[in-house]
Amino acid sequence: MIGARIYLRLVIQDLPLIASDILVCTAWTTSVVSASFDIVFHKLGVLRPYVSYTLEGFRGTPEEVEFVWKLQWGGQFPFFTAFYLCKATLLTLYAHFFPAFMQTRRKILWGTMAFCGCAYLTTILTMLTICRPIEGNWSSDPAVACSPIVFAQVFYVGWALNFAGDLMKLWSILDLQTGLVIACIPPLRPYLSHTRTMWPFRLANKTPKESENRSELSEVPQHHDRSRPRREEPSNMESVDDLHDLEGRSVSERDLDAESSALASPKSPMSEV
Template sequence: MAFPAPGAAAVLVSQWVLIAISAAVVIARVYLRLAIQKRKILSSDVLMCAAWVCAVATASFDIKFAQMGALKPQVKTTLAGYNGVEGDVILLLKLFWVSSIPFFTTFYLCKAALLAVFLQVFPKFMKKRRIFLWAIIAFVAVSYVVSILMVLCVCLPIETNWALDPNVACTPVKVAAVFYVAWALHFTGDLLIFILPWLIVPGLQLKWKLKMGVYCTFLLGLINIIFCLVRFITIATSTADSVAPLSLVELWSALDCNIGLVIACLPSLRPYFRGRRGSDYPYNSNTYPKSANTRPGEGFNMITDPSGSRATTSGTPKRSPHISTSRSGVFDDPWEDGKKSNASDIELVNVKPQAM
């Protein structure tokens, strides 16, 4: 698949624009947690901030590559076409090797942040689905360890990663093995995480507009999967006669890394985009009468059912045939990243209590 080779400016501008966007998203996420929700920072927030720091570290290497002239369109991934002395080539190879560590770390911290959110979202009574979630968490953790170990251990001693002598340097077969295995683990993890929301969203009785919004949020994960595929195809289809430009590979890698960072933050930002009035709550207007109101400072909406009975506000409502709650007896907004509901933002979300 032939793509025109970008210059250093195109790589750096696209990369740092995405990093700036992701910084704004991360700040909005933290502000939501601390200033609006008045809550402590959650594990998913810490993981996302760490992912952003690693993304900045990864992007910083490209600044050095550009300064050394390695991101010129004519320079290939084999460094053919690079005009530099032997010391510069060795330095570039060292930087390539070191930069792979924050690069992989960014990917897996984004995955960990999303999994931390899902761990709070999945109700405990969905035992089989939570088992599947924990299996994915284990897979992602093992994948990260395997990826880093391959970078560190496939070519030993470490100096062979930047040696120029063909008799000493790490063989192309080993380098290719690291790329293929690491990419396969990363891509499989993305696919598994992309599947997770569809295990619970269909079981939520939401107003169709809200459900479509949730679907669209998670469908954005397809964008990241597409860039991941393009990056793989660009490198895997390179031949001896048609080696991919280094700048093009760096561009796809930056897009894959930083778009994933932005998308990983989006689910927890949903409260910024939803209404707070009763008309926007995700219950079906055909199921609940329009006489619902909320008294300030009380824990549940006052729902008048057809028989005339009303839900109590002491903390445990009288059971109505129209209301189903989780076993904890507390209404949670599954897309609030673990935020407990209160009188100002309660959402009556019905979860079908299945064992799956």
């Protein structure tokens, strides 16, 4: 999804990367780093069902236990960073959707950005200051080590702020990878219009069906026209022949009138002689 988004922006649209693109790439990087900690935990056997979060039931040397505590403390930074980067990606994308005249919504958006930024800083500062000295987060020395309940407190504080930020921007709490997918979906909308120009043969396969539909539609008025009697207009040649016939009839009628008038007239004396 992220690769498709970057390809769309750089290659297809030929546009530079915007802030949301850079943030989503950074979120993906921190997500990969956070997932790598889980792979190491699984390899060490920490993710076994019988191992608790205080490492009770973990079968390892004291050095391995200390190493696991270091990983558990350090793995929280990329974990929370990836979550808040996903939020920042969506919020910067929303900033492009809300025009300047929507002042109320933009104020709410900027307020949500400020809250998420403060929540992230609070979470990081809590992880750095809740256990002093810092070595107490992973040390096996009882005089220096902090209580395991400290990690639970960090978890509660971090997730309370995270959930509050989700409620403010109307986004439910989701898994880290799901958040990355959601952050990448909105900018991929231009792919729908690009596929039509990139693969025209798919549209060409549909043209015969369209032509058949057009032929079927064209046949309907033709049958309708055939059912109606058509008036045939006389051509120019036919009109000329009709004129000749009329002239011939008028001449013959005149001859008949002349003959009838001659027969009806009285006979002359010369004819009697």
